Amino acid sequence: MERRSVRLGVPGHDADLEVVRHGHWGRPVLLFPSEAGAAADAEHNGMLDAVRPLVDAGRMSLFCVDSLDGWSWSDTSLPTEERARRAGAYTAWLSEAVLPWVQGETGGSAEVVAAGPSLGAYHAVHLALTRADVVPVAIGLSGNYDPSTWNAWGGTGDATYFANPQAYVANAHGEHLDWLRSRVSLLLVVGQGPFEVSPTRSLPATHAFAEVLARQGLRHELDVWGHDSAHDWPWWQRQLAHHLPRFL
Numbered sequence: 644m645e646r647r648s649v650r651l652g653v654p655g656h657d658a659d660l661e662v663v664r665h666g667h668w669g670r671p672v673l674l675f676p677s678e679a680g681a682a683a684d685a686e687h688n689g690m691l692d693a694v695r696p697l698v699d700a701g702r703m704s705l706f707c708v709d710s711l712d713g714w715s716w717s718d719t720s721l722p723t724e725e726r727a728r729r730a731g732a733y734t735a736w737l738s739e740a741v742l743p744w745v746q747g748e749t750g751g752s753a754e755v756v757a758a759g760p761s762l763g764a765y766h767a768v769h770l771a772l773t774r775a776d777v778v779p780v781a782i783g784l785s786g787n788y789d790p791s792t793w794n795a796w797g798g799t800g801d802a803t804y805f806a807n808p809q810a811y812v813a814n815a816h817g818e819h820l821d822w823l824r825s826r827v828s829l830l831l832v833v834g835q836g837p838f839e840v841s842p843t844r845s846l847p848a849t850h851a852f853a854e855v856l857a858r859q860g861l862r863h864e865l866d867v868w869g870h871d872s873a874h875d876w877p878w879w880q881r882q883l884a885h886h887l888p889r890f891l
Contacts, residue, residue, distance in 0.1 A: 647748075648682070651740040653711065655732050660709040662741055664748060665691060668701035670891050671749045673741070673778070675708060675759030675766045677876075679717045682707040693880035694887060702891045703756075706745050708737070712762055716790065722797025727790065727806040734806075737770055742777050756890050758782040760879040761843070765790075768829055769808055775826040780890055782830045784879045785839060787848035809848075813855045820859060829856065829863040832882045834872025843874050 650659035663682045672694075676684040685691045685707045697703045715729035745755060755778045757767035764786025771781035787793070789809035804810055815823060833839060833849040840846050849865070856863040866886070872878045 649744060651736065651744065653732055653736045653740075655729075656711065656714060660711065660736070662709075662744060663707045664704060665707070666698040666701070666704040669697070669703040670753050670756060671706055671745050672703050672756045672758060672887070672891075673706045673708065673745060673767070673770075675757070675763030676710050677759075677761035677763055677879075678710070679712040680710050680763070682709045688876040689880050690876065690883065693884040697888060697891060703887070704749060706741075706748075708741060710763070710766070711736075716762065716793060719794045719796075723790070723793075723795040724797060724799050724803050727799070727802035730790075730806050731802055733766075734769065734773065737766075738774050742774065746777070754779050756780045756782065756887075758784070758883060758887070759786075760784040760876070761786065761845070761874065764788075764831075765808075768831075769806070771827055771829065772808055772812065772823065775823060779826045780828050780830075782832065782883065782886060782890075783849075784832050784882050785834065785843065785845040785849075785874045786831065786852075787843060787845050788852040789848055792844060792848065809852055809855060812852075812859055812861070815859060824860050824862070827861055829861065830866065830886060831863060832866045832868065832886065834868040834874065834878055835870045836868075836873040836878075838874035839872070845874060 647664045652659050661682045711733040757778050759767040764783030767781040768783045771778045831849050853865040
């Protein structure tokens with residue numbers, strides 16, 4: 644299995660972030676780590692092994708990215724608006740640096756699937772909603788799509804609003820909403836087991852976001868696993884391996 648990596652700079656941040664590619668061929672899949680994680684987490688936590696048959700068969704190339712959560716959403720010493728502003732720099736990095744590199748690596752013709760667990764689910768879904776021209780499919784595992792519930796404090800403005808899928812999807816209308824309806828397909832997966840309700844709120848948040856998607860007529864699926872399905876890597880491995888093949 645081929646492994647390549649590149650480090651790309653984030654404007655306004657003093658360190659480069661890593662993107663790691665596994666595989667030679669197939670549809671590009673951009674995989675985010677869980678909260679404050681790194682590109683190597685997929686390999687270290689069994690996610691790569693879970694989808695390795697798809698990589699080895701040439702059905703997909705897996706692109707794993709570093710997060711920037713420790714500088715943005717996870718730094719609760721900062722008010723929500725500043726965290727959202729920093730998260731916006733990360734989304735811009737994905738759009739302006741990572742996606743062009745992925746497209747260059749894969750010939751530029753294949754549309755990207757984004758996926759991730761926990762806070763990575765938020766990043767995958769948010770990227771699809773903001774760059775559906777390149778990333779029309781997202782798979783969110785145990786996500787929470789409403790940053791206003793993430794230890795929020797302080798005044799909020801445009802940065803927070805445009806980083807909050809629960810809010811901006813609910814208010815989408817007109818030609819933009821019609822375009823999203825024609826382009827986006829979201830799969831929301833969540834369990835009912837340990838840590839899916841507290842403290843992550845993934846279970847109620849996923850249900851709430853699915854209701855917004857349904858009201859707005861956006862293509863989506865909601866897959867709720869059982870009471871044994873926990874907010875943890877062993878379950879995310881199974882969920883991704885179960886669902887991913889049909890998107891390739």
